[in-house]
Amino acid sequence: REKVEITKEQRALMKAIVDAYNRHQIPQDVAKKLLQEQYSPEENFLLLTEMATSQVQVLVEFTKNIPGFVSLDREDQIALLKGSAVEAMFLRSAQVFSRKMPSGHTDVLEERIRKSGMPEEFMTPMFNFYKSIGELHMVQEEQAILTAITILTPDRPYVKDHQAVERLQESMLVVLRKLCVLQHPQELQYFARLLGRLTELRTLSHYHAEMLTSWRMNDHKFTPLLCEIWDVQ
Numbered sequence: 001r002e003k004v005e006i007t008k009e010q011r012a013l014m015k016a017i018v019d020a021y022n023r024h025q026i027p028q029d030v031a032k033k034l035l036q037e038q039y040s041p042e043e044n045f046l047l048l049t050e051m052a053t054s055q056v057q058v059l060v061e062f063t064k065n066i067p068g069f070v071s072l073d074r075e076d077q078i079a080l081l082k083g084s085a086v087e088a089m090f091l092r093s094a095q096v097f098s099r100k101m102p103s104g105h106t107d108v109l110e111e112r113i114r115k116s117g118m119p120e121e122f123m124t125p126m127f128n129f130y131k132s133i134g135e136l137h138m139v140q141e142e143q144a145i146l147t148a149i150t151i152l153t154p155d156r157p158y159v160k161d162h163q164a165v166e167r168l169q170e171s172m173l174v175v176l177r178k179l180c181v182l183q184h185p186q187e188l189q190y191f192a193r194l195l196g197r198l199t200e201l202r203t204l205s206h207y208h209a210e211m212l213t214s215w216r217m218n219d220h221k222f223t224p225l226l227c228e229i230w231d232v233q
């Protein structure tokens with residue numbers, strides 16, 4: 001049994017990230033809205049674009065609080081945000097979906113999402129991902145650090161200083177691994193399973209543009225920010 005200890009610096013790094021993560025929650029709770037009624041595909045599309053726009057703003061604020069991020073090359077900062085925004089959206093959606101809710105609410109939420117207007121063929125991979133995230137029962141520290149690790153992925157398109165990003169991501173991975181050993185002592189390989197979700201997340205995110213353009217409605221309107229982030233229009 002390895003003796004795992006989180007150093008003072010690592011605790012400070014974790015606290016900075018968790019505080020930022022909690023400070024930047026999504027304003028209104030989308031799950032609550034969806035549980036109220038089944039909206040039309042048009043209303044759901046609008047809801048998604050509103051949620052996504054505010055989530056990108058939240059993501060920028062969160063990212064600025066990741067120690068070392070603002071000292072990265074400016075263009076690399078943009079490349080990392082652009083490259084991770086969709087994954088961060090799916091990761092946050094998975095966390096929203098996996099939240100403890102009164103019995104039956106999750107089923108209603110799933111039903112509402114299935115009928116939201118998104119094309120059928122993406123439902124299975126998407127809900128498989130949501131359920132695999134839910135099964136991990138991540139504590140909020142793990143959720144926050146996993147989001148930071150997703151953002152600090154060195155091999156995003158157009159990142160120039162690969163090494164600088166790798167160094168920042170590395171320090172997050174070290175903390176996350178220790179946290180996993182401390183929080184889930186019984187589950188060996190919990191850390192490995194957690195990182196495996198990032199692979200599933202990247203695969204799921206490949207379909208995002210098609211999910212949006214084949215939303216069951218005519219005339220899909222995107223804001224300039226979302227055109228940039230979602231590679232649409």
Ligand SMILES: O=C(NC1CCCCC1)[C@H](C1CCCCC1)n1c(-c2ccc(-c3ccccc3)s2)nc2ccccc21
Pocket residue numbers: 026030031034044045047048051052055086089090092093094096097112113116208209211212
């Ligand atoms: O509002 C949402 N997600 C917020 C994003 C920002 C962060 C908070 C969550 C949407 C709604 C789905 C139903 C219709 C309205 C929008 N949502 C999704 C998504 C499925 C597909 C999504 C997507 C993203 C990008 C590109 C292409 C597709 S998001 N999964 C959810 C699981 C639980 C609660 C809401 C959930």
